[in-house]
Amino acid sequence: MTEDSDGMHRRGASPGVYRIDPSATTVRFTTRAVFGLLPVQGSFTVDNGRILITEDIGDSAVDVVIRAASFESGNPQRDEHVRSMDYLDAAVHPEIVFRSRDVKRSAEGASVQGSLTVRGVTRPTVLTLGPVITDDQCLRAQAATSIDRYAFGLTKAKGMTGRHLGITLEVIAFLIGA
Template identity: 35%
Template sequence: MKKLALTVVTLLSLTTAFAQNWTVDKSHSRVGFTVTHLMLTDVDGNFKTFDASITSSKPDFSDAVIEVTADVNSINTDNERRDGHLKSPDFFDAAKFPTFTFKSKSVQKVEGKKYKITGDLTLHGVTKPVTFDATLTGPVTMDSPRGKTEKLGLKINGTIKRTDFGVGSSGSAVVSEEVEIKAAGEFAKAQPK
């Protein structure tokens, strides 16, 4: 029994030891969305304050855990009045629900650089499973002033229904219920300490 416990502990520590951590380069990344206004035109927005990370021990990233957090108060649609309305209880209620989060539960390779990422999205106090399409590029090794670094790119795209999360009232005459989520990130492999 002691040998079995020791084997399990050893395997777990080896898995943790080989896990690769990737941190987002915020200056080359974006967490955004698109909605349709009055069933006529698309309006884009993004969150200026966010964080993201990837942890994976497999080279094909099929075991990756992708986490994204964004500050709802940092919403930006290039219109201060609209941004204020979106932060209000009519939509995001940023005072009550200041962040939204996504944490992947599975990453499935479709083909080549294409993946399906399924995980839990928590928005406006509601957590629901969602699936996004993703494209992973890299990793590539680059020279930097601090030596060689490994980088990779991740693009995520998918559609959610905002009223499933209690954001805004139902009906799509003014703002579409379907919201396209678009995120793109450049990640650097964390250097061992």
């Protein structure tokens, strides 16, 4: 399959609603801890989501729900602390939600403009699209963004916990209707 320089498949995704497959989709993060000395990486799990592809790609939309309690970094003690009220407060705010109603193309590529809600705080967020590959009923996409946790009120352990998180997504979704 041929791709344009912005990562979008020339044929494009068929217009319609695509359901994100949580078992095949990954949300990974990277950050640094202990005054930037130690790399930390891990993942979240997508609970559910959908992608609406319209004839005018700019009107397309993305809605994704991630379970805050799915935070995993490979260190059980750190994972429980991040899920606690000090950070994500997953018991009170179980969902991390991304909603978009705008896709933009430029000479540099394509981006999804939206809002991210973490712990009840909503901030604008832009996902930079990587390759988007489609076949008859399946859409595969890659995207990336950077999140400043302070913007969401997550300011505990300044210095000991990284302020910025790099987020990468690998999404697989299946066409469910036109």
